[in-house]
Amino acid sequence: MKKYMLYMIASIIVLCLIILSYLNLHPVFGENPSKEQKKMYEGFDNYVDGTFVNLVPTTMDMGGISGGLSLLRDAISGGQDRNPDDHLPVTDINWPIINSEEDSLTWFGHSAFLLSIDQKKILVDPMLGPVASPVPFAGSKRYSEDMLHIIDEMPPIDAVFITHDHYDHLDYPSILRLKNKVEHFFVPYGVGAHLIRWGVEEEKISELNWWDETKFKGLTIAFTPSKHFSGRGLFNRNSTLWGGWVILGNQTRFYTSGDGGYDSHFEEIGEKYGPFHITLMEGGQYDHRWDWVHMTPEEAVQAHLDVNGENMMLIHWGAFTLAYHGWTEPIERALEAAEKEDVNMLAPSIGETVILDGQYTKPESLWWEM
Secondary structure, eight states, rough: OHHHHHHHHHHHHHHHHHHHHHHHHHHGGGGOOHHHHHHTTSTTEETTTTTTOOOSSSOOOOHHHHHHHHEEEEEEHHOOOOOOOEEEEEOOOOOOHHHHOOOOEOOTTTEEEEEETTTTTEEESSSSSSESSSSSSSSSOOOSSSSSSSHHHHHOEEEEESSOOOOTTHHHHHHHHGGEEEEEEETTTHHHHHHHHHTOGGGGEEEEEEEEEEEEEEEEEEHHHHHHHHOOSSSOTSSSSSEEEEEOOOOOOEOOOOOOOOOOOHHHHHHHHEEEEEEEEEEESSOOTTTTTTTOOOHHHHHHHHTEEEEEEEEEEEEOSSSSTTTTTHHHHHHHHHHHHTOOEOOOTTTOEHHHHHHOOOOOOOOOOO
16 A cells, blocks of 8 residues: 555656646747846836736636636536537638738637738737647637648738737747748737747847837837736746737728726727727637636727727637637627627628728628528
């Protein structure tokens, strides 16, 4: 019996060492900011006691034991219609339009999209991999077929913008496939360390703090606050920053919220940078147990109004199941809220290109009602 116990203890220790080694050595987890970087962050208002913080105190409590039990119950029960019955089709990419002189927007599902603005090709949160997880056997799998091949079809990319380092936004396989055809990367503070570990040259990376502005090939770029969190491993939560992006061109004023809960920062963004011709607002994967870091569809519509948006597209849905609501519920609720608030809501299919010509026409079909 004693030998058996010693064997079990030794096995557990070895297993823990293997897991810790994997967490520390596998590049999918990225890299933590250096000591020198952390020292610099100490001068930031949004960096306190070694981690980045939100503009307002934000709890990470999901209801204690009762909340944990309710999560377990929902995970076991599975919920209703959380996933499509079959793979979602991907519309054939309209490369002639994307490569034309017209401004356009192409959605790849969730929060990944290609923005053509002033003939510049901009990718935001290009998560095109098959699973939103550090390991292929766990985590939410993409509703569509693997989309990594689309990267090979893309023209040279002027810039990639990352909102934060969670796996459903910053994807290791996608960056590996993209890095040699991208001129520059714009990321929140701390995220550059991930990219450098993955082989992106340091001189191709610009890190920004909230409200930082810069110019890029005639575009005005600004990084804006959101109410969220970050981290790719067990021990580095909030070691990197998170937020949204403003991109202002000659014809199109564009804003994407990144992930985050509803708060007063949207009004500040609208006052400073609005109006916007089009906004991409996060409004999927919500739950009352984490409403401080993800918006409901109705809150997304209100946030669009707060930033002085003219046309809106809902993002953070259509690719992965990360919450317990039905997979089509976000867009259905968003369209209903948009109608009540007289907001023009775009809902393109995955892979469809919307021409940003001032017309911003609504879709002719509700493609998700397959």
